[in-house]
Amino acid sequence: MRARLEGAAVVTGAAGGIGLAICRRLAASGATVVAVDVADRLGATVADLESSGAAVIGVQADLTTAGGLDAVLGSLDRTGVALRTIVNNAGITRDARLVNMTAEDFRVVLEVNLGVAQRLIELLLPRLEHGTIVNISSRAYLGNFGQFNYSMSKGALLGLTRALALALAPAVRVNAVAPGLIGTEMSMAIPEDVRAKMVAAIPLGRMGQPEEVAETVAFLASEDSAYITGEVITVGGGRSLSR
Amino acid sequence: MIRSEDRDLADVLNSLPLPDEALIFVANSAVSDGWTAVLDELTAAYQLSQAAVRSGGPIVYLVESDDLLGRRGIGSAMVACGLLSAARTLALETARAGSPVNVIALGTATTQDSLRVWVELLCRPDGPSGELIRLGADHLGKALP
Numbered sequence: 166m167r168a169r170l171e172g173a174a175v176v177t178g179a180a181g182g183i184g185l186a187i188c189r190r191l192a193a194s195g196a197t198v199v200a201v202d203v204a205d206r207l208g209a210t211v212a213d214l215e216s217s218g219a220a221v222i223g224v225q226a227d228l229t230t231a232g233g234l235d236a237v238l239g240s241l242d243r244t245g246v247a248l249r250t251i252v253n254n255a256g257i258t259r260d261a262r263l264v265n266m267t268a269e270d271f272r273v274v275l276e277v278n279l280g281v282a283q284r285l286i287e288l289l290l291p292r293l294e295h296g297t298i299v300n301i302s303s304r305a306y307l308g309n310f311g312q313f314n315y316s317m318s319k320g321a322l323l324g325l326t327r328a329l330a331l332a333l334a335p336a337v338r339v340n341a342v343a344p345g346l347i348g349t350e351m352s353m354a355i356p357e358d359v360r361a362k363m364v365a366a367i368p369l370g371r372m373g374q375p376e377e378v379a380e381t382v383a384f385l386a387s388e389d390s391a392y393i394t395g396e397v398i399t400v401g402g403g404r405s406l407s408r
Numbered sequence: 409m410i411r412s413e414d415r416d417l418a419d420v421l422n423s424l425p426l427p428d429e430a431l432i433f434v435a436n437s438a439v440s441d442g443w444t445a446v447l448d449e450l451t452a453a454y455q456l457s458q459a460a461v462r463s464g465g466p467i468v469y470l471v472e473s474d475d476l477l478g479r480r481g482i483g484s485a486m487v488a489c490g491l492l493s494a495a496r497t498l499a500l501e502t503a504r505a506g507s508p509v510n511v512i513a514l515g516t517a518t519t520q521d522s523l524r525v526w527v528e529l530l531c532r533p534d535g536p537s538g539e540l541i542r543l544g545a546d547h548l549g550k551a552l553p
Contacts, residue, residue: 263454263458263461263498263501264458264461266458271451275450276447279486279490280443280446280447283446283482283486305493305497306489306496306553307493307496308495308497308500308538309497310497310500310501311497313454313457313494313497313498313501314454316494316497317450317454317490317494317497318490319493320489320490320492320493320494320496321446321450321486321487321489321490322489323489323493323553324475324485324486324487324488324489324553325485327477327485327489327553328478328480328481328482328484329478330478331478332481332482395478396551
């Protein structure tokens with residue numbers, strides 16, 4: 166078990182596979198979790214967390230709107246504890262080769278994956294006297310066919326991570342996690358033969374699990390990583406090295 | 409197509425014998441930290457890159473080394489690192505067509521001669537693709553994004 170977490174942790178994209186695992190892991194370490202997602206299934210996520218004894222508040226909100234961001238602030242106030250952790254996990258894909266990519270598919274991916282993170286941090290920073298920010302990037306920041314928009318957004322998220330790490334030190338540490346192929350609903354929707362080829366290219370021979378990403382997030386959010394800031398940790402089974 | 413807010417840099421780049429369909433995109437290092445400004449800059453890169461790819465032209469993104477390291481604010485850091493990742497993806501997509509896509513990071517001591525040499529080289533169909541060339545010495549000992 167890692168160092169205990171204090172205060173509140175805001176987690177976006179909380180209803181997805183990785184988001185839920187992060188909420189569960191941070192709650193298990195003692196954080197009061199503000200779980201944010203636009204999806205209706207957030208209710209089930211919150212119920213799942215509560216049933217395991219987690220201190221959690223669910224916020225169903227569209228963070229691309231001012232109202233959605235305000236809803237997060239209101240819920241954070243309801244926790245009655247100080248903000249100590251922000252996890253920017255919300256993300257979507259709209260894949261196409263650049264030659265065929267529509268302006269709307271470009272914009273919406275940048276807006277959700279990057280704009281939401283930037284604006285949420287800006288909104289919450291006055292309440293984060295000290296603590297950590299963990300941005301969930303992707304191994305796609307190293308390049309991924311058909312993902313000009315996604316790759317750009319996840320690379321830019323690393324730029325945000327680096328700049329904030331320098332600007333906010335020493336009070337706030339800022340790091341990123343770059344998951345590779347993880348066994349989420351999104352990955353399982355990939356045709357089986359394609360998925361098998363992707364797994365074959367992973368030296369560790371399998372997809373990662375959401376809990377393995379969550380464990381890395383918990384490490385970066387805790388005092389166990391007290392001397393780490395401005396870094397990105399890839400959770401990808403060695404895929405960044407193989408053919 | 410030379411896209412540069414910096415007139416001196418634009419003059420240097422315009423003097424090069426580049427293919428007509430080439431795109432040299434100079435990131436606006438004065439971009440503010442506001443989201444709208446960042447999105448506008450990245451959207452400009454998307455639009456111009458798409459046009460270049462459709463015409464089969466090489467692409468070079470020019471950024472500042474300091475911005476890749478996040479030293480000058482979040483807006484310019486997001487743009488620089490976003491362009492680097494976009495170039496890596498685009499290099500995969502254009503590999504078969506033989507159209508290179510690369511990034512040059514300018515250091516404080518980068519000379520115009522050095523810039524000319526590298527931009528010309530990176531626009532050649534037999535040159536590298538998906539690469540980051542960091543000029544100057546600002547990046548030495550520092551981490552790649």
